[in-house]
Amino acid sequence: MSTSVDERSTVPMAMSEAERRAMQSDRIRRIACVGLIAALMLPAMGWAQAASSPTSAQVVRVVEANAYVTPEGKLRRSGRVVIENGVIVQVGGERPAGTVVDGYEGGVLCPGLIDCHTGLGVLGPLGEHAAAVQPRVRARDAFNRYSWQLRAALEAGITTFGLVPDDENLVGGRVAVCQTASPEGGARALTDGGPLKLSLAPGVFKVDREPTSRSAALGMLREKLEAVHGGSNSSAERDALRAFAEGRLAGWLTAPSGADVLAGVQLADEYGLRLTLIHTHDARLVAGELGDAVEGVVVGPLGMMAERRDAEAAKRFVEAGVPVALAGGLPHQPADSLRIGACVATRAGLPRAAARRAITSEPAKLLGLGKWIGTIEKGYQADLVVFSGDPLDLRSRVLAVYVGGCRVYVAPATATQGDRP
Amino acid sequence: MTGCSKYGSAMGLMVAVVLAVADGMAGPPPERVALTGGRIIPVNSAPIAKGTVLIERGKIKSVGPAVEIPYDARVFDVSGKVIFPGIINVHTWRGLDRANEARPVTPQLDVYDAIDPSQLFFEDCLRLGVTAVHVMPGNDTVIGGLGQVVRPIGLTVPAMTIAPGEHLKLSTTPRRGFDHMVQMATLRERFLELGDYAERLAERRYEEKLKEDGKELDVGPAEARKRGRSLIRAEDVDDEHRNLLRLCGGRVRVAGKEGASLFKPLGVFVHCNRAMDVGPAVELAKRNGFFDRTILVLGGECTKAVGELKRAARPVVLPQRLMYRETDLHTGEVRETFVPTAIFEAGLMFALVPGPDDSYAERMPTYQAALCVRHGVPRDVALRAITLTPARMLGLEKRLGSIEPEKDANLVVFSGDPLDFNSVVERVFIDGIPAYERAKDVRLQRLLTSGPGEGEGGSKE
Amino acid sequence: MNRQTLATRAGSVAARAARTWVRCGLMLLMVLGLSLPVSAEGGEPPGVIAVKAGRVHTMTGDAIDHGVVIIRDGVIEVVGRDVEIPAGAEVIELPDGVITPGLIDACCMVDFGIPEGATGWLHGAKPYSFWRALSEIQPEAPDAPSISVLDREFPAGPVGAVEKLTAGQPAHATWADQAYEVTPHRRVVDSLNLLSNDFARLLRGGVTMAYISPDSANVIGGRGAVVKTAGPLGDRVVCAAGAVKATMGGDPIRRGLPNYLPPMYGPTPNFHTRRPTTRMGVDWVFRKAFFDAAKAQAGEKPGGADAPPPPALPVLQQVLEGRVPLRIQARMQHDIFSALRLAEEFKLNFILEEGTEAYRCLPQLQAAGVPVVFGPLYMTASGYRGRTDEARRPRLTTPRQLADAGIAFALTAQELRDEEGLVRQAMVAVRHGLDEEEALRSITTAPAAMLGLSGKVGELSPGAAADLVVWSGEPLSATSRPKLVVVGGEVVYELE
16 A cells, blocks of 8 residues: 555755745745634634644545445445545545545455444443343443453454443343544544343343243333333433333344244334344244334354354345344454454355445444444545455455544554554 | 052052962963954954964964864953954063163173063053063163063063073163264174184183193194184183174084084174164174174164165164154254154064153054054054064064964954054963953053042042 | 446345245245145135045034035135035145144143253253153263253254254243242243244144143243244234133242251252242242232232232232133142132132142032143153152043043143144043043134134134144044144145
């Protein structure tokens, strides 16, 4: 990769004494003009720009590569993205003049990968087991932005991830949406009021507190949902549960078995909930039963050892018309697991475009940020990953990562440098 | 009865039944017995709609629609019933106290020492119409021991014995704690060691013979062994090796006779629970010379090895559970294979055994035969699989398995067709002795009482 | 990745999707253990089906020789001998077959396997079918139960464990909620796995409808459900909240762990260390629950020891009023007497489940007019039942005795399948004296009546659901098996 010829350099060149004096007075005049204009315009400009750096977001920046991933998930030639203030303002078209251009020969621009179901960067456990139903708990509070896992994820191309409470509680808390890097430098949490996390996994059933069985789990859920309308919960609980029960807040339900999926669908139908299911194993049996009841399904993680019927899950849901996001399962899985999962799914029959969407735009939608990140389209945040080829090709490696228009990671020039292949 | 423990009352009833039977045995059995008026299913020939079976001195004298009945015969009128040959249980460990010895290789053991005549199992055999049981060591072994064919009546094992033990038990399915490699290595090693033993024994016998004759050893070891082979006598072979030598068809000079003569060679029942165990069993048998006397005891999965079984063309004993089910771990699909159909279509000779005790219907051999018919096996093949085929496998086809003159008078009187689930065993004759009568079966009647029973139907308070 | 390949791919997605829809449907059928339905080629099943067989048991009158059953839109239109077959009808002809209505099991235990996760190994809870299921999944598993069950619990490592969670052996299928002794506000339908292979097994045995009874861990447990064993998933649950199940006898005691041991000697307190630990405790909990429900109905506040949880009270009140049915499981004579006594105290009507020693209580059951769901039949109990002390005195003639005493009864196989499934239970009952017609009624119309579905299922009459089985011979014969099963007018099983 190389930076382009047009880059404006601030390195002074050698010049004669006379030229220097002329330049200086020129410069003084210019500065005075600019100062006057700035003084007049400053009130209208709003708050100050970011710290000065040659790669500041303020600068209009062009990222160019061989191809890019379209919002439908297909690859299209001539990837050119124009970024201004961290937002994509132009896709394709002509290269505007006077811009900083990052060109990547042979590269493919992809929206920053989004792993929607992780425990990444967490200090301590992600499950509070004090009670079975605790909608007030937020995964955001366990987020450790200094965790080394975040860097590894970033270098694998993951820019945004969902931090999800564990599966041990009936209602486990609120999902947090975080990013592995930011224009300011470190990782950050974007929102802590993400979807509500529910679970019907076997770990939910305990010996010393309710629920002890699935009938109790579903019964309790129903009671909570109905009680919300009656206003008998405490106020903070009421807010989240009420929002969920009234369909204003999305919920994510871990449903390990097909029966759990059917139960979730039935609840969503009955109470008009916005539900996303986390399910892989029985897809072939239940894909046809989802209809419009759920917002989407999170499938995965799929590793190289995934059974065929797990690997086919994404395909079955897509064919049934259900939006599918793939989960990488970090940090328990390696950092590449999101792409590996996408590859495994495509080998099992998932269309490649759907696979690319499943690791970019679909997780963004399920996390509630569908209008903001996950696609290379005008008006979206400039979270990009540059791969050396198709992201679904495991031979491709990450060349650079941009978050909010800032290039936060550049891969070493050769494979021997650094510790990423 | 309420005061007795369950065991105590069961024992008491068993003794009562045995005594009732012994009643018939106390004096000499009636010389002639005739069963008249019943439908006869001889198994090896066409059924007779209404006929007579004449029994003389424990053997069937004649069978037919119009048989002359001697004046002194004890006549049983079985009109409306069906006379069927005594059913044979060709392979079971029941009757023993424990299925297997803890040690893996025990060819010297003999079930004769462990058969318990008082076991409820034998009583239940009568109820189900089983008149001959081949008691064998269980499946959890490498080399198990010698089996024996017994009748389910008799107070002592010699009284129960129909034929002395002629089959050894082997297993290529690993016993508990073993894996396949160790199992097969143990088997191979045993037969190799047997070969060595026989060679050493031959050499020693030749040297002894020379000493007896006062000659000097004048040949090398190889020649000595060759010459000594025909000199081995029965008493030279030790327990550990005797049965295995017989299994491999070893030649032994019987004391007092000229020339070498054989021990009667033993047959073998080889337990193959899985399809992968069939090949090694066949190979082991061929290599050690007992292939022609091998019977394979199959597990449900062995239908996958039906090709190998067909090539081997040896008789097989089917598992207790006739429907083999496999759940595909990856698709969740359940595949069902009805074992007898696959085996029958391969043209193999097969015998059925009663099913597991906890299934009321499957524990009846007649129900197992009915299951075969249900799944497409011809009726006569199914009926033979519980009578004549086991007799053939055990080498007792001249004595058991069908209603023919000269055969042992082991007969069962059913209240209807044996494959009709509503038929019950009404009477059983073993060697012409009336061994069982349902009307006098106290223990069975207890399960069938009408009314509250035991006078405890008190008020709700 | 070139653009042309992308275009081709995109264009063929729709075609592939269509093909895969069909494949999906067929895979679903295969997983349920079925073969291709007769009408596979057409795609859309015909609205009218005519089934002709050698004999038809309608259960509403005499059996019809060479009868025809006409089905229209999932409902029986007409049954008779010389019935005109409408034009365009799909004709299924099985001249040697015998048609009966689809069988109904009135007390079915589905997926009676080991629960996983927290409930782990319950005291003594190793059901019968677990060992059979094990030996079927794992051909090499010896029959002796001393193998460490942990080794066998996951036959293929983690995959096996996941398998247990799903359509194979799911966890918590019908196991009761054990947070309280009194849980009539819970429903077994919430624990049910409609995708389970067990339903396919029931279907292969000719059972088209089952009342799923909750398990007997609690004194007053959850509410049962009536489900069909085949058909589209959305239509399977016929009744989601059935009768409340109560249990007399040792089962609720057995499921708990003793709580009288001092700390360090006994298990740590959890829901399983709970009352009751005696039969008098069981009776107490039952009585207290209904007493408090009546009290609450009268406006007083229930309280005191072992008060039932508040959500239970409304359901118990409905039981007291007779609006929700009640079933009581009892095996031994004195447990049946307890049930009768308690029912009389609270003026409750109930259905007796299992009733192993019902033959000892015939006059009392007759006088109280209690229907019985009786079964299974055995000489010696095995599995879970065998480990209780309550099944020591069974009688094979009980069905006949119930019939002779005029007590309404239905037969059930509970958790048993295949050669001990529902039709074989009827077969054994006939062997021991029950009239054949009566036996057929006890697995068709009698359970339909108990479930409140008389005229709708369990018989082949105009307007009844098109659930029928074509057997290869007389259904109660040892040599017969189902050749064709129709549920809701669709062929869901066909013998190849």
